Amino acid sequence: MTIVPTKRRLRGVVGESAPRADAPPKVKGEFQYASDLSREGMLHGATLRSPHAHARIVRIEVEPARSMPGVRAVITSDDLPTQEKFGLMRADQPVLATRVVRYVGEPVALVAADDPEQARLATKAIRVEYELLPAVTDVVAALQPDAPKLHDPKDGNVIEDVRVVHGDPDATAEVVVEGEYEVAMQDQAALGPEAGLAIPGQDGGVTLHVATQWLHEDLRQIAPCLGLPEEKVRLVLAGVGGAFGAREDVTLQIHVCLLALATKRAVRMTYGREESFYGHVHRHPARMWYRHGATRDGRLVSVRATIVLDGGAYASSTFAVVANAACFGAGPYRVPNALIHAVGAYTNNPPTGAMRGFGAVQSCFAYETQMDKLAAALGIDPVELRARNALENGDRIITDQPVEGSAPVADVIRRCAALPMPPNRTSADPLGLPGGAGNLTHGEGVRRGIGFAVGMKNVCYSHAFDDFSTARVRVERDREGVVARVHTAASEVGQGIVLVCEQIARTELGIQRVIVETPDTTIGSAGSSSASRQTWMTGGAVLAACREVNAELAERARARGRLVDEVDLAELLDTPAERIVTHRHRPTEKRNDTTQNDGHVAFLFAAHRAVVDVDVDTGLVKVVQIATAQDVGKAINPLAVIGQLEGGIAQGLGLAVMEEVQLKDGAVRNASFTDYLLPTMLDMPPVVCDLIEFPHPDAPYGAKGVGEPPTISSTPAIVAAIRAATGRALERVPVRPDDIVFGTSSRSGWSVVAGEDPRSAHHSR
């Protein structure tokens, strides 16, 4: 008998661009997103939100709402089962505002009614009397001693304060460049609105079907706020219409469960688009002051920076975002001396938290702009300057952690720079020019520019967080033959973890038919679909579980005196072979006072080159091409990896030239897709990709995770290209037409010495 290695016959193994198993139901409209869930006789929930950025609640009158037809429950903070607060990293947020509201949009009351419109109208009938309090919406002002204190007065408004001190931060350099930079608030703008369906149980508990990034973390926050033990709260992942960080925090989860428990009926809650803007956290806006020093031959001597991140009214993940902004604050370069002081503060703006790139986005815009300033000051080509200072394996970043298992950054830079350029513009057809169908130019004011940037970020959780994922792999026989079932709690949010699990299981087990089951809380946590970590963590857990199942099958074969490859697998499966494995990456170290430690598991690097056409008369930009090289470790599914790169770049493009949550006195002024501009197919140029496969020894198949780097350095590359085309300074994103036409400055008015404590800032006005 000839033994043919089974793996050769398999379709859709690791390394192949297999189609997604969830794509057919999605293209047929059969895939159930959270907002598509319904149940016979269910009620609909709605939320009353604060119209004020900071106010005391004097009185709430709910009777007018309660007496409306079809209204089944009205809940205010007085009706809550406990006074527990919630929050991703600090429980500082009340389930419903209690005595005080701290941002425009803060939930104040809930209604359940027979239909959604009735519920919405009932919220309007609730009368709330407010007494206005002074609001602080300028994050640097929030740090000053005279600012209103939003939470515990003894901490002031500081949420997190991180100093990275490396070498001699006072080292002098021959050439120095400085700048103040701003990153505005960006929205994740996942297309699927927040939605959940809560069904009360016979046991007094509740089952929640919800679109989220991390079922178990939701559970940890929800159960105490409901006054229930965790075993009485069951979570099931509903179809997720994108996430990008916005579903890492609790939004409506507790609310919809409270309404279900109060009415003893199933309740669904779905945000509309406007409410979605108020309902979830956004990317932290940042103010940054930088000072770079270098030798005349272009070697970095020191980087000093002060970074202030606006955490909004509640902390969310501000702690980790501040740490990331600081740790990666000097970029993927060899920097012998550094001082980065990053602070995140409470303000009366909407809360901010996770968004793709998570702190690394903000500082990358600043340090890459600084690198271009340095290149100009030194007369060195910007790409060459970057390559000259690029980290190599074994080099230490400014937190003193060595870089291991990554492609040399200089290779990432050079391979990106070597990608083919787009053709020169030959036509004056307005459709191909900035402004497009607006027919604003025939090309007379259009200038082309090229920009380059490189960025870095960690993969997985950092700083001693117990990061793990759990996978159950079960091989069994059913009517159709041998099947492998993979069960984890990892949220598929669009990124393709279903593919990663399926392709790894198929490859390891040698079984064609692999079913990835719906994630829920009946299995252990998988951690969040964030930090580019699910391929490494849940992929790793599936890999380990498959190998244990294989060992079990080999043992069963051996018991029959055979080798496993010689027998029909079905013969070994009178009982299923099943293993549950919890996978951890190597431990990381806690932050210390100067953040000098091995805080991260591994690093991701990417470079971007942007080519843009800018109409200097109208200030409009058309991005012509993006080229990117990224160290992906190993592409489990190259097509899906390219999808992540292109999608991430689109979000970086958005931040570069159009996306901004505009705030006035703490209120969002553009809470709609009409006014919050997102890139369309006309805005997104062709992307040229070079996937660098430099396997990481600790990751499954060497695959490091790919989701975030595309969003980190694409933004500064595009802005650098606009600068090259226009000569404008452009120290703020998104770049606005006025910035291009008039050279508008966006300085904050605060004078801060780079590297020093922003609490000692002075306002120059």
Added chain:
Amino acid sequence: MRLKLQVNGGEREAEARDHESLLTVLRERLGLWGSKNACDQGECGSCSVLIDGRRVCACLVLAGAAVGGVVRNFEDLFGGEQMHPVQRAFVDAGAVQCGFCTPGFIVATAALLRDNPEPSDAEIREALSGNICRCTGYGKILEAVQRSAAKGYSDDDRPD
């Protein structure tokens, strides 16, 4: 008010408020979930349906205004066991990530190819610029449309 609508080849009745959109009535009143609710303002195309053969955003049409028209939503156009080549192209090209925008893009692609079977890349971009995708960056969607066009488009094509 009581509405009588011609939906997906049959007459359907629904109780609705005067100001409710066709999208709300299709989804919340009639339980037809295939056309999606993303922006409520006609910016993203996720709720695209056909009324008398014309593509519209169902979120911008008052349900009452659809009375007398022939409404076809996503389930009717592209539901069922077999995949249309346009759907197959979206699957194979990797044009589906979270998939929330996908029904809208498929309706828009079909509408484009019906009018213009051999569109240039610029024409595809223009025709699909009323649809928003937040996941893919559009590269693979463009490729899916190119693949669909290369195979030749027909409304009735269900070869799978």
